[in-house]
Structures are given as C-alpha cells and as structure tokens.
Amino acid sequence: MNCLLSISMSSSIGRAKVLFFLMILQVFSAEICFAEGQGNKSNAGKPVPGSSFTAYEVSLPGGRSTTYYLSRAKGVDAPLLVMIQGSGCDAVINVQGDSSYSTIFNLFIYAQEQQFSVMAVEKPYAGVVQNEGQRGCSSKFYDDFSAESWLSALSGSIEDARKKLGGKAKRTLVMGASEGATMAALLASHEETISDVILIGASGTTQIFDFIARDYDKCFDVSKCLGVLDDELSEIYLDPLSTNKFKWGHTHKRWSSFFKVDPSNELLKSNARLYLVFGTADDATPPISQEIIYAKMKAAGKDITVRRVADAGHGLTGPYDQTMDGLDRELRGALNWFWKKP
Secondary structure (H helix, E strand, O other): OOOOOOOOOOOOHHHHHHHHHHHHHHHHHHHHHHHHHHHHEEEEEEEEEOOOOOOEEOHHHHHHHEEEEOOOOOOOOOOOOEEOOOOOOOEEEEEOEEOOOOOOOOHHHHHHHHHOEEEEEEOOOHHHOOEEEEOOOOOOHHOOOOOHHHHHHHHHHHHHHHHOOOOOOEEEEEEEEOOHHHHHHHHOOOOOEEOOOOOEEEOOOOOOHHHHHHHHHHOOOOHHHHHHHHHHHHHHOOHHHHHHHHOOOOEEEHHHHHOOOHHHHOOOHOEEEEEEEOOOOOOOOOHHHHHHHHHHHHOOOEEEEEEOOOOOOOOOOOOEEEHHHHHHHHHHHHHHHHHHHO
C-alpha cells in the first residue's frame, strides 16, 4: 500500500465534499499503514548465530505461538523445503553463544547450499527441562502436544513463511521422518501448496497397526503379546486426553490423537508427488506398515517412488555402515528425485 496520498484539484464544484472525503481516506490509509508497520515490526525476525537462518515468531489459534526458522535460496522463485522432526520435545535449533546447532540432520547444510529456501518449525513449548532431577519435556509441552495442535503450528508457520518469501516459491517440498512423516502426510492433505512429499520411516496406517505388526514379527507367542497390547491400548482409552499419564514414552493425549491419523488415507486426498524411503530392517516402524503406503498409492494411480534400503534400520543406516554417510546418501537421493521434475 502507498502510504502517501497526493491530491490535486482544479475544479471548485463540490470541493468541500471532496476534501472531506479525501481527509477521511487519508486518516484511514494512515491507520492501515500504522497497523502494517506494527505487524512487520513484531515479526521482523532474528538472525540465528552461525547459520543461514532467521527465526520468526508466529501467532497461532487459541492464543498459542511458536518459532520457525527460514533461510533464503539464491533464486527468488526457488522451492521451499520444509523439514519436520521426529517425536519428542528437543528444540530444532539450539544457540550456544555465537554459534548454533540443529537436531535435524543436514538442516544447516541444505540452507547453506541455497538451492532451497529451507524452513523448520519448533513444536510449541519445545525444549528439554529438568523435572525432579530428570531431563524431559515441560508440562506445557505435554498439555499442548497432539497431532491436531502440531498440524496447526506447522500450517500457520508455512503460511507465514510463504508470505515472507513473497509467495514466489513455485513448489513446496515437505520432508518428514518417523513422527514427522505422519505429519507430512497430514500437511499434504490440508495444504494445497504442497507439491512434493518425502517420507522416511513412515507409518502406513494407524500406529496401532505398527504395534500389531511388530508383535507378529517379534513375539514367540503372538496371541499372548497381542492380548497385552490390547490391555495397554484399553488403558490409554480409559483416559485418552490425559497429559500426565504415559505409555511408551508419550502421553495418552499424544497417542490417542496420532492413533486417529491414517497417513495413507491422508495422502490419497493430496495431489503431491511422493517419495517413500525406508530400511527393510526397520524395527521402529515395521516395513510391512510402510508398504501399505506404496500399495494404496499404486492402486490409486498416484505418483509414488519407493526406495527400500536393504538391511537398514529406522535411521536408514545398515549393519555394515553405522555412520551417517548412509543417511546422507539416501536424503541426497530423495532430493535428486525432486529435482528431476521441474
């Protein structure tokens, strides 16, 4: 908006009325410009030490807020890469004096390369704290976190980031690992701007199936193990919204919300291209669960590419290479897939 109005009149007909109207317009324009200036000032961003990122605060529904990080690519219309972390409350970026580090693998490197505008979002109230002498998540984090609340934070942050980039990013690629892959599928079904999705170690349907599949694979007496699982699930659903009762390291609220998510069904609602990569020896998310995504996308005629890493685990590293080189190689391969289609 142009915040300055230049007025010139040569006729005296209705001059008083016109002047009155323009005076009101001038005041209205000034108020809007003031509001815009205040908005820009409140979300101007703060450089992250030792990185290519700027941190931005974004307001969310219900009086919530979170921080996201955004780097700029070389090209004005370069694609946006959204990297979504796995489970837990560890901060995405941690500042230490004049430097910082990230808990998302290769986040800083991809930003430095400037092929993408890269972003990552902090879970609201993220950060490890001391609870009764033990390190863990804060009570605010537990009270807030669910699949629905996390989706709201991701969507709000992406919308704000796209505005920061002037809406010029032609494509948006979302890369999610483990829990982040579930959220990538949810995002794809809710955000039309997402053109491509990379899923790493993704559940193919409700995570309840993952527990069932793992028992079939690991238990000597499968029926006994499944009976125990049923009891544990029933315990969760006796108090599904509890934020101070835990099972398998997460609150009942977290589990009951994520159990409702079926990533395959969410992906069927999206037109995004899909790249699915997983280790055939994944003991966290059973490979047979991940194959559900491939089967359902193929049956629906979706554009999906699958990469099965022989003998690799949940982190895409194998028994013969426990270094991060294997993970780096697989992520680079996924990004190469993205670039093959302009």
